Amino acid sequence: MTKVLIIGAGHAGGTAAALLRQHGHAGPIVLAGEEAAAPYQRPPLSKAWLKGEAGLDDLLLRPESFYVEQAIDLRLGVTATAIDAAARTVAFSDGTTETYDVLVLATGSTARRLPVPGGDDPSLLELRTLKDAERLKALLGPGKRLAVVGGGYVGLEAAASARALGADAVVIERMDRVLARVASQTLSDFFTALHRAHGVEILTSAEAQSLEARSLEDGVVRLADGRTIQADAILVGIGAQSCDGLAATAGLACDNGVVVDEQARTSDPAIFAIGDVTNRPVPVHDGARHRLESVPNALEQAKQAAAAIVGRPAPTPEVPWFWSDQYDVKLQIAGLPFGADRQVVRGDPTAPGFAVFHLQGQRLLCVEAVNAPAEFMGGRLLIGKATPVDAERLADAAVSMKAVAL
Structure with a gap:
């Protein structure tokens, strides 16, 4: 056999x-x-x-x-x-x-290592395994401060969880916005405001020059502009x-x-x-x-x-999708935005309950939905079937997702 x-x-x-x-x-x-x-x-x-x-x-x-x-x-x-x-x-x-x-x-x-002095220190934290999560959890709580190097989904989720446990959190991102590699500007703006409203310090265009984890409960992040960030724990989340x-x-x-x-x-x-x-x-x-x-x-x-x-028949190809939970917000993304030539926002992008659609002509490539399950599910179906859509109707939240197809 x-x-x-x-x-x-x-x-x-x-x-x-x-x-x-x-x-x-x-x-x-x-x-x-x-x-x-x-x-x-x-x-x-x-x-x-x-x-x-x-x-x-x-x-x-x-x-x-x-x-x-x-x-x-x-x-x-x-x-x-x-x-x-x-x-x-x-x-x-x-x-x-x-x-x-x-x-x-x-x-x-x-997890990718940060290529700076101290970037390979074993006292630094990452979040890929159960053991990693146990180490981080033990260091969080009231009176503690978490420094997150990297403003991606894992880093933002960890910052949100740190705040829920009573710890302070600062996110250090070398790009000019969080989620710069994986999300639209609209989504970045929303999550930046969300985290700041929950007390997270967001530092963008801030490049870590060196990391000093003196112990598991005493660390320093030195930035290229001369600033230093003190923290009880340093989590590096710059991708994998x-x-x-x-x-x-x-x-x-x-x-x-x-x-x-x-x-x-x-x-x-x-x-x-x-x-x-x-x-x-x-x-x-x-x-x-x-x-x-x-x-x-x-x-x-x-x-x-x-x-x-x-030897079974191949399964039907699926639309790629992803999700992230931060505070009481659920982000759901379907499709990939590569090749899009315009974006359409549906709903108020300053409050949960909106979606950003990425289009190439009349073809929908990707949807980013924030507490908007109908837009996520509808967008995912439209992407999978390659159904042409009407951008004007797509932008009108009063028009159902079923009615946006041409």
Whole structure:
């Protein structure tokens, strides 16, 4: 029987293992991960977990008993060190070797280090794993101050959670606005105002020149303009990079991630790759390649790989989507804005309940919806079907999302 070895026991890897059994795969499945915990959800780490609103049982994708019942060999606390594609074996850090007929790489991504003096100090915090979140949570509370280097979604979510725990927070962003790499100016303006209203200090056009984490509870961020930011904890959130080193060493095609096709298959027909580690085509955006870091992407590619492995029809391509929860605001984004030539705002962009649409001619490419579920869901459908839209009707909140199509 076909043996499937999955490297990476995160959301993508855990889902792929479960889907293989659900689809009737009867052969051996080995699911190996670096962390000590069974596959769990990562998005709550910067939100519910950090605020004490969720425990480990709430985070787990499935109880550990599931893997026993489904005869999935769950190997935790081990790191894959080498792939021998010719022999179809993988070596692990504990000295063991696993054979495979089909290999699935779900190694994810890792936090980028800040390339400044002190940027590699182990006392600095990041927020990628349960262990990271536990370290950060222990340092937050009344009278504490969190400095976040990087004004992206994870950093803003951590700042919001810090405020909920009674700690002060300052966000340091080298660009001229937060979310500059991932969101529209309208969205950046809204979240800047939201955080400042909740007492978060937002510093833009502020470049960290050096970091000094004297201890876990005593740090200094020195800015290029001479200012110093004192903090009890320093969190660096400047994005992530694909953990594709193992794949590259094994000779797989890599380009800002492991290159895969629409079935999540790599340049080696016996090896698949799924989740954050991949550089994948996005069919609903004309097959353009992107590296997507999101739970929906992990789930979609897990479906693709599982279907291909068991010989089922390929699942219908999905519209990429993302979300972020900050205070009482839910941001939902569908689609990718690349190639847009104009934006249409629907609703009041200074208050929750608005949406920003990115269009290319009459084609909708992306929607950013702030506490606007109808706009998110409607926009996602229009993007998926490539339905032409009327920009004037799209801007009129009195016109239903169903009525904006041409």
